[in-house]
Structure formats: C-alpha cells, structure tokens
Amino acid sequence: MLACHVRNCTKDNFPLAFADVELVVKPAEENLDFLRRFLPKLDWRALVDTARSLGDTALPDDMPATWTDEQLQALHHVLLEIHVEEGKMICRGCGHVYPIQNGIPNMLLAEHEISR
Amino acid sequence: MPLYFLRVSLEHLSFRIPELLSIAKLFEFELKILSTDIYRGVIVIEVDKDEYVERILDRGVLVISVSKLYAEATNYEDLHAQLKEKRELFEPDLDACFKITLECVNNRPLDKRYRQVVEDFSWTELRGKIDLKNPDIEFVVLEDYDHVTLHTRQARLDRDGKFQKVYFGKRMGFSRARPVINVQDIKQRAFYGNTSMEAEMGLLLAGQALLIYDPFVGTGSLLYAVAHWGASVIGSDIDARQFRGKQKGKDVTPGIFRAAAAYGYDQRFLDVVAFDVTHGPWRRGGFLDAIVTDPPYGVRAGAKRLGKSTTRKRNTLRDEPYQFDDGTFAHERPGYLPPSKPYELVDLTLDLVQLSRYLLVPGGRLVFFLPTVNDDFEHVDVPVVEGMREVKHEDGSLQDFGKWGRRLITMEKTATDDGPMPTFGDHSELTEERLPGHHQFNKRYLEGFKPREGGEGSEETSEAEEQAPAEEMAQLKV
Ligand SMILES: C[S@@+](CC[C@H](N)C(=O)[O-])C[C@H]1O[C@@H](n2cnc3c(N)ncnc32)[C@H](O)[C@@H]1O
Numbered sequence: 001m002l003a004c005h006v007r008n009c010t011k012d013n014f015p016l017a018f019a020d021v022e023l024v025v026k027p028a029e030e031n032l033d034f035l036r037r038f039l040p041k042l043d044w045r046a047l048v049d050t051a052r053s054l055g056d057t058a059l060p061d062d063m064p065a066t067w068t069d070e071q072l073q074a075l076h077h078v079l080l081e082i083h084v085e086e087g088k089m090i091c092r093g094c095g096h097v098y099p100i101q102n103g104i105p106n107m108l109l110a111e112h113e114i115s116r
Numbered sequence: 117m118p119l120y121f122l123r124v125s126l127e128h129l130s131f132r133i134p135e136l137l138s139i140a141k142l143f144e145f146e147l148k149i150l151s152t153d154i155y156r157g158v159i160v161i162e163v164d165k166d167e168y169v170e171r172i173l174d175r176g177v178l179v180i181s182v183s184k185l186y187a188e189a190t191n192y193e194d195l196h197a198q199l200k201e202k203r204e205l206f207e208p209d210l211d212a213c214f215k216i217t218l219e220c221v222n223n224r225p226l227d228k229r230y231r232q233v234v235e236d237f238s239w240t241e242l243r244g245k246i247d248l249k250n251p252d253i254e255f256v257v258l259e260d261y262d263h264v265t266l267h268t269r270q271a272r273l274d275r276d277g278k279f280q281k282v283y284f285g286k287r288m289g290f291s292r293a294r295p296v297i298n299v300q301d302i303k304q305r306a307f308y309g310n311t312s313m314e315a316e317m318g319l320l321l322a323g324q325a326l327l328i329y330d331p332f333v334g335t336g337s338l339l340y341a342v343a344h345w346g347a348s349v350i351g352s353d354i355d356a357r358q359f360r361g362k363q364k365g366k367d368v369t370p371g372i373f374r375a376a377a378a379y380g381y382d383q384r385f386l387d388v389v390a391f392d393v394t395h396g397p398w399r400r401g402g403f404l405d406a407i408v409t410d411p412p413y414g415v416r417a418g419a420k421r422l423g424k425s426t427t428r429k430r431n432t433l434r435d436e437p438y439q440f441d442d443g444t445f446a447h448e449r450p451g452y453l454p455p456s457k458p459y460e461l462v463d464l465t466l467d468l469v470q471l472s473r474y475l476l477v478p479g480g481r482l483v484f485f486l487p488t489v490n491d492d493f494e495h496v497d498v499p500v501v502e503g504m505r506e507v508k509h510e511d512g513s514l515q516d517f518g519k520w521g522r523r524l525i526t527m528e529k530t531a532t533d534d535g536p537m538p539t540f541g542d543h544s545e546l547t548e549e550r551l552p553g554h555h556q557f558n559k560r561y562l563e564g565f566k567p568r569e570g571g572e573g574s575e576e577t578s579e580a581e582e583q584a585p586a587e588e589m590a591q592l593k594v
C-alpha cells in the first residue's frame with residue numbers, strides 16, 4: 001500500500017523492494033470483512049511479487065475471481081501477519097532507502113527529497 | 117415509550133449527550149432526551165425497549181447506571197402520591213426478593229434519613245424477602261442536589277433532604293463499559309508519553325469500524341481506546357520517539373506495541389510508521405472506516421512539518437543531498453533528522469479534512485479534537501471541504517480548560533469517490549478574511565490569551581511572519 005513519495009519520483013515508485021530483512025510472524029485478529037472490501041484496492045501483481053520476495057508463495061498468480069475463506073486467510077497472513085522486523089524498503093525508481101527498525105518503517109524524507 | 121433515568125458521570129459534561137446519541141445511532145434505535153437541564157447528574161431519556169438500555173449499559177462510559185422511571189417529583193409527598201396512582205407498576209414484583217436503595221447526586225444522606233426514606237415505602241406492600249446483597253429486584257430512590265461547596269458539618273447536615281428533584285424506579289443495571297476506563301488509566305499502562313490524553317475521551321470515539329487510523333498517533337492513547345471496541349488500527353507520527361519510547365536497540369519492542377500487548381489488543385495493532393502527514397506515502401485512498409486523532413496544537417508536542425523555517429539563515433531546501441568530506445551522506449547517517457518548520461493549526465485542520473476525504477470509505481468518519489480559544493470560536497472554523505460534512509451534536513462537545521478549550525468534531529465523508537491525494541499546499545488565503553479561533557493557537561496560549569485587539573491590522577507582525585513561508589513556497593514551486 002505504501003509508495004515512495006520522494007519529490008519528482010513518480011516512475012517505478014511502487015512497489016518498494018525489501019532488502020536485508022528479518023521477518024517475524026505476528027498473529028493478527030481475523031478481519032475478513034475488511035479484507036473483502038480491501039480487495040479492489042490491491043495491486044495484485046505487486047503484492048504477489050512482494051510476498052514471494054519475502055518467501056511466502058501461498059498467493060496464486062492471478063487474483064481469484066471468487067474468494068474461498070482459505071484464500072482470504074492466506075491473504076490475511078501475507079498482508080497483516082508477516083512483519084518485517086528489521087531491514088529496508090528500497091524505491092526502484094529513485095533508490096531511496098527506507099529503513100525498518102523494530103518493525104517500524106521510517107518513511108521520513110531527507111531534506112533534498114521534500115516536495116516544494 | 118417507556119422512560120428511564122440515567123445516573124451519569126459529572127465529568128466531561130458536554131460529552132455525555134453525544135455519547136448517548138452515538139450509541140443510539142450505532143445500534144439504530146430512537147432516543148429522546150427529556151431532561152431540560154442536561155448538565156446535572158441525572159438524565160431522563162425515552163427509548164422503545166429495555167433491550168436498548170442494555171446497549172447503553174454495554175457502551176456508555178459516562179453512564180453509571182440506568183433505572184426504569186416510575187415517578188419524579190420535587191418532594192416526597194408528591195412522589196408517593198404519584199406512585200400510589202400507579203400501583204400496578206409494583207404488581208409484577210410484589211413477591212420478588214428485593215431491596216430499596218437511596219442514592220444522592222452531590223450529597224451523602226444521613227443513615228437515619230436513609231432508613232426513613234426506605235420505610236416510607238411500606239405502603240407498597242412488597243411481600244418478598246429483603247436481600248441487601250443479592251436482590252432480584254432493586255428499587256432506586258435518587259435524590260439530585262445542586263453542586264455547592266459546604267464548609268461545615270452543620271451546613272451539610274442541614275442540607276440533607278433539600279434536593280432539587282427525586283426520582284423513583286427499578287434498576288436496569290450498571291454500565292459495563294465504565295469499568296474499562298480504569299484499565300485504560302494511563303498510570304497503569306506499560307508506556308505513556310507526555311501528551312497522552314485521558315483514556316475516557318478516547319473511548320468516546322469508539323464506533324463500529326473495521327480499520328481506524330490516527331495520523332498524529334503519538335504514544336497511541338486514542339488507538340488503545342478504539343481497539344478495545346474491536347477495530348484494527350494503524351498509526352503514524354512525524355516523531356518516532358513518541359511511539360518507540362525511550363528504550364533503544366535491536367529486539368526492543370516499541371512502546372506502543374508493549375502497551376497494546378499490556379491491554380491485550382496487540383493483535384489489533386497492525387502497523388505504525390514514521391512520516392510527516394503532509395509528506396505521506398499513501399498510494400490509494402478509500403479504505404479506512406474512521407480517522408481519529410488529537411492533532412498537535414503546539415502547547416506541548418508542537419506542530420511541525422518537513423521543510424525549512426523562514427527564520428533560519430539558509431531558508432531554502434537543498435536540492436542535492438549533503439555530502440561530508442569522507443564521502444558519506446548526511447541523510448544516510450543514523451539519527452539523521454530532516455529539517456522541519458512550524459505548521460499552523462489552520463492549515464493542519466484543513467489538510468486533515470482533505471486527507472480524510474481521500475482516505476476514508478464513503479460514509480467513513482473523521483473524529484478529532486480542535487483546540488480553540490472559546491470566545492472566538494464560531495463554527496466557520498471547522499474547515500469546509502467538498503465531500504465532507506460535519507455531524508453536529510447540538511452545540512458540539514467542548515472540553516473546557518478555562519481560557520482555552522478543546523472541541524470534539526465529527527465529520528462524515530459524503531463523497532462516493534476518493535478523489536486525488538491532497539497536495540498539502542499553502543492555505544494562506546484562509547487567514548485573510550477572519551481569523552479562526554484556533555489561529556496561532558500556540559502563540560496565544562503562551563501569551564495567556566490576550567483578546568485579539570481591533571481586528572485585522574493588530575496582528576501585523578505575526579502576519580508578516582506568516583506571509584513569508586507563502587512566498588517561499590511560491591518561489592520554490594517554479
Ligand atoms: C497531541 S499529540 C498526539 C497525542 C496522542 N493521542 C498520544 O497518545 O500521545 C500530537 C502528535 O502529532 C505529532 N506531529 C506533529 N506534527 C506532525 C506532522 N506534520 N505529521 C505527523 N505527526 C505530527 C507529534 O509528534 C505528536 O506526537
């Protein structure tokens with residue numbers, strides 16, 4: 001859901017690529033109604049690629065037209081339970097590195113990146 | 117429709133009615149407030165069924181207890197006379213195991229008088245066993261006194277029995293939501309910061325929503341409160357120290373997650389991210405059910421945004437990263453903090469409403485606190501944004517700290533589209549016509565709220581300060 005927002009960075013600014021990651025799985029309360037509503041907002045290709053880059057292969061290549069509860073649970077796991085504890089998110093467009101520490105991404109921009 | 121009397125908290129007076137109305141809205145029932153003086157410790161309401169009273173007991177944190185109203189009067193003679201006319205009210209409970217309780221608002225009754233009040237009900241011919249500990253039925257006599265400070269014991273004794281009104285009825289129950297406040301008491305929390313607000317306020321924002329976001333999350337006090345009612349939550353703040361807490365290093369759980377775990381809500385805390393709300397990474401809108409927030413008003417945790425303040429020597433932003441002699445870049449060093457400039461509250465509120473219009477689902481709600489100097493406040497001050505509508509509760513809810521106050525504003529997204537992501541530009545046109553109550557709030561707070569003298573010309577110096585960033589922005593835009 002998050003894109004690079006560096007000034008003038010509009011091409012390839014999504015999805016951000018993960019690097020040097022340490023993952024943890026934190027159980028999150030099931031909220032399938034929310035997920036169903038969220039589906040149209042997803043960029044499926046980006047999500048599947050990102051999940052695979054983090055080693056989770058449960059999501060199918062194409063977005064299911066109708067969802068079973070199992071498929072929704074797999075999506076729940078990818079979206080809400082796999083957390084990057086330590087690592088980086090890197091913009092493929094401008095190269096900005098957003099560090100993640102203790103599970104918290106730092107998405108503050110540096111001075112030269114702030115839009116005017 | 118049956119009537120009920122509510123014994124309500126004497127704190128947060130102007131939040132009590134909005135709370136009741138929002139519960140009624142949430143569970144879709146009609147609720148009428150019959151009390152004319154809504155600032156007392158007792159409120160009389162009308163709802164269709166006992167079942168709705170249960171919803172109020174489930175959710176009302178400012179409600180202490182609710183009883184079905186049999187009669188109300190200004191003296192006992194009248195009260196008993198009315199009740200004798202309605203003897204059938206007692207019929208179903210004549211054989212039940214019961215007790216009669218005398219309660220007072222703003223008074224403590226003498227034991228002797230307590231016994232007398234109870235004995236005076238012997239005419240009802242209640243035949244059931246009296247059980248003070250575990251009665252099946254509890255009748256309540258509630259005396260409502262004015263709030264006065266009495267300095268001598270004698271004055272207190274003399275006043276006992278001189279109430280404004282007395283209510284009689286059957287207890288429906290005690291609030292089940294109110295005890296939650298004690299758990300959320302910040303003193304008992306694993307972690308809290310200096311701007312944590314009372315948990316009670318946060319609880320009032322609770323609704324039925326799946327995903328809630330706080331863009332000025334701080335230490336997260338509002339999110340614990342809404343997570344309690346079942347929502348999943350996300351938050352962001354420009355200052356990561358607020359939610360990380362003091363402890364540093366690898367494997368240290370950030371304070372906000374520790375506190376969430378202490379409450380047992382950790383499965384509802386999805387993500388917390390550090391960024392400036394005006395330079396955010398949102399790629400899509402239209403997915404949040406609610407945004408709840410206590411924006412910075414610069415009194416303690418100041419409002420700031422990324423950029424360069426005009427008072428700095430070098431007041432333009434550099435275009436290239438700063439490189440040290442050793443070839444490393446400033447912004448890549450640990451602990452790098454980008455420059456920031458003050459963020460005027462007028463701009464911030466408008467940005468907040470525009471951002472909400474983008475991020476909320478249609479029908480989603482924005483609930484936020486707006487600080488204001490009371491005498492100046494008019495409703496014009498709530499930003500008007502196409503696609504967002506203010507939901508007003510009577511005069512609005514005001515938390516009054518004397519010279520300044522904090523208003524609880526609720527807005528609803530009426531737009532059905534998300535529109536574009538707002539650009540968070542400069543809104544200097546806003547301050548030209550008239551100054552909203554929250555204009556230069558921080559400055560006026562520190563000055564002790566001198567009234568604004570004679571309109572426009574008087575704030576010359578500060579207006580000059582304000583114009584400057586606008587010019588800077590204009591130059592930089594090219
Ligand atoms: C009044 S406090 C919020 C208090 C919060 N409810 C709590 O429990 O701590 C306001 C917060 O807004 C943050 N803030 C100020 N300017 C900001 C900006 N431009 N973007 C994001 N957060 C900002 C401050 O760091 C502060 O934590």
Ligand SMILES: [Zn+2]
Binds near residue numbers: 006013091092094096
């Ligand atoms: Zn980028």
